[in-house]
Structure formats: structure tokens, C-alpha cells
């Protein structure tokens with residue numbers, strides 16, 4: 001842990017300009033939530049999918065900082081583990097598609113073939129690299145139709161660095177980390193004392209003060225949603241933390257990676273009633289809620305209505321501005337897509353690659369109430385006055 005803390009400090013010093021940033025002193029004003037603008041909870045959440053990855057290489061410090069600037073309520077990430085057991089922010093189990101690993105001759109012999117969720121995959125696997133080796137790689141943009149100028153500029157970051165980026169924001173910004181590919185990670189990475197990936201994941205959150213039920217005082221100070229496609233992982237972490245959890249749901253053809261259950265089984269009323277005991281919401285792929293045909297929207301399914309009837313929130317993924325990602329009904333206008341999902345379907349949070357666009361749409365159509373802003377600012381000031389007076 002010591003070495004990744006050390007890296008965290010270096011990164012923060014680089015990010016925030018020197019002596020002011022000191023994660024060893026959590027009482028520092030940058031970390032003092034009492035002086036920060038609170039999380040908005042009156043409208044659906046803007047969840048910055050892999051940071052502002054529409055603009056900058058995904059899951060890098062730069063992508064997360066951009067998302068925070070642009071108004072994200074939550075920054076979202078995928079947690080995987082290195083060969084030496086460090087938790088990192090990275091989406092794919094292989095490094096091939098979004099790093100320069102293939103160009104690094106010293107790693108040529110590391111290419112492997114493993115079974116991942118029932119399929120044989122060949123490439124350079126995250127779990128075969130130490131954190132130090134992973135840090136030596138550079139990340140690039142996933143999609144060729146996006147800005148390539150930032151390729152090769154940024155490193156992979158650790159879970160701890162990700163948390164510190166959120167904690168150092170100048171307002172309260174939540175985190176939305178995923179327990180990614182837990183079956184594969186537990187097969188390939190071993191920790192001391194028989195600890196599992198899920199244990200290390202929750203330990204990290206607890207160490208940084210993330211705890212408390214949804215909307216509790218603790219949660220509002222450090223908001224978090226824990227997400228996973230693997231129900232077993234969500235159920236097992238509920239014994240370790242009462243932080244809210246979200247069950248991700250894949251497309252209709254992909255069975256769950258741990259319990260091998262079909263889409264239809266895990267979206268049945270019986271299953272929603274069961275999983276409701278462990279999670280606060282579901283995160284489905286948007287095209288399963290409104291299945292498209294020839295790139296036009298089809299008839300919406302009743303999944304959102306049934307989830308709401310089970311008191312489950314719905315946070316669909318993934319909203320992308322580009323024409324190639326928009327159904328024709330939206331006239332190549334991402335604001336029309338947001339309007340549809342917020343006003344017609346009625347969801348509780350949206351995973352977007354373009355936090356800035358969603359934020360602008362929501363500020364135009366449902367702005368943060370001015371009076372509420374003023375009242376909150378006044379109450380903060382009064383609370384601080386009373387504190388200074390020794391009450």
C-alpha cells in the first residue's frame with residue numbers, strides 16, 4: 001500500500017500544483033466537505049462514464065478532472081487488479097486496445113490466451129503486469145472517431161488515486177466504481193490471508209471513509225455507488241458495507257459471469273424482488289430498455305416501470321453524443337436523446353461519455369434552484385460561525 005500511496009501523492013502534487021496538496025493531512029480545506037457545494041439530489045444523476053472519455057482517453061486523471069469541471073455528479077470507473085494485487089482503474093482485461101503495450105518490445109513475451117467469461121481471449125492481460133509495469137504504459141483513445149491528440153500522454157491510475165481525485169474536487173463529487181470481471185480477477189490474482197478481490201475493493205472504500213446507507217449523512221459527505229455485473233459479488237460485499245449498490249445488466253444475450261443466469265431470469269419480477277435486498281438500483285444497457293430496430297427506437301419494455309415498482313432506481317448506460325451512436329429518432333441531436341430518457345422513460349441517473357452535454361441540458365431544463373443554493377450557502381456560513389464560537 002505504501003508505494004501506491006506514494007504514487008498518489010506524486011500524482012496529486014502534479015495535478016494540483018505542489019505543496020498545497022497533501023493527502024496525508026485529511027483536515028486540509030480541499031478535503032473539508034463542510035465548505036463544499038453539496039451533491040445535487042433533486043434531479044437524475046450525471047454519471048461521468050470512465051470520466052469525460054468522449055474528449056480524453058478513458059479512466060485517466062485528465063478525463064476525471066475534465067468531468068468534474070463539466071459538472072459530473074459521479075465519476076465512474078472500472079476496477080481491476082494488477083499481478084501484484086494493486087487495484088487499478090481500467091476497463092478491459094487486456095491492455096491491447098487502449099495502451100501502447102503492443103509497441104513495447106520488453107513485454108512482447110507477455111502475450112497470453114486465457115478464458116474470460118467462457119470465451120478464449122488473446123492479448124496482454126492486466127493481471128500479468130505489476131503496478132509499476134502498468135504505470136510505465138500510456139493510454140490512448142478507444143474510438144477512432146474521437147480526438148487522438150491526447151494519446152500517449154496519460155498513465156493508468158490506481159483506485160486510490162481515483163478516490164483522491166474525487167475527494168480533492170472543489171465541490172462534493174461522488175464515485176461510482178465497478179467490481180469488474182471478479183470471476184477472472186479472483187482466478188488470476190491472489191492476496192494474502194485468502195483475501196478476495198471484493199474484500200480488497202471494500203477495504204479501499206472503507207479506508208477512505210466511504211460508508212453509510214444511501215442518503216445518510218455519511219453518504220452525502222462522500223457519495224458512492226458500488227456497481228457490478230456479478231450478483232455474487234454484490235451480495236458478498238453487502239456483508240462488508242452498507243454503501244448503496246447497483247446491479248448492472250448486460251445485453252439480452254450475455255449471461256451473468258458468475259451465476260450464468262440469462263437476461264430474462266435476472267430481469268424477472270421474482271429476481272428484482274430478490275436482488276432488491278442487496279442493491280438500490282439496476283444499470284441496464286439502454287437498448288434493452290428500448291430495443292431499436294434498423295437504428296430507430298422500438299417499443300419500450302416495461303423494465304423501468306417494474307424496477308421502479310420494486311423501489312429500484314434505474315441508471316442506464318451509455319450515452320454518447322456522436323451521430324454513429326444516436327438512433328435516428330434523435331435527429332443526430334444528443335439533447336433530444338436526453339430529453340427522451342429523462343422525460344419520457346424517466347430514469348434516475350445516466351452514464352454518459354459527455355458529462356458536459358448532459359450537465360448543460362439539465363441546467364437548461366431543470367437548474368439547481370437559486371434559492372436553495374443561497375439557503376445552503378447561508379446555512380454553511382452559520383454552521384461555521386457556530387463552530388468557531390465553540391458550540
Ligand SMILES: *[C@@H]1O[C@H](CO)[C@@H](O)[C@H](O)[C@H]1NC(C)=O
Nearest residue numbers: 091092093094095096097098
Ligand atoms: C479490441 O478491439 C477489437 C477490434 O475493434 C474488438 O474486436 C475487441 O473486442 C476489443 N477488445 C476489447 C477487450 O474490448
Ligand SMILES: *[C@@H]1O[C@H](CO)[C@@H](O)[C@H](O)[C@H]1NC(C)=O
Nearest residue numbers: 098099100101102103140152
Ligand atoms: C506503435 O508504433 C507505431 C509505429 O511507430 C505507431 O504508428 C503507433 O501509433 C504506435 N501505437 C501506440 C499505441 O503507441
Ligand SMILES: *[C@@H]1O[C@H](CO)[C@@H](O)[C@H](O)[C@H]1NC(C)=O
Nearest residue numbers: 232234235236237238239240
Ligand atoms: C453474510 O453474513 C451472514 C451472517 O454472518 C452469513 O450468514 C452469510 O452467509 C453472509 N453472506 C455472504 C454472502 O457472505
Ligand SMILES: *[C@@H]1O[C@H](CO)[C@@H](O)[C@H](O)[C@H]1NC(C)=O
Nearest residue numbers: 117118255256259260261262
Ligand atoms: C450456462 O447456461 C447455459 C444455458 O442454460 C448452458 O447451456 C451453459 O452450459 C451454462 N454454462 C456454464 C458454464 O455452466
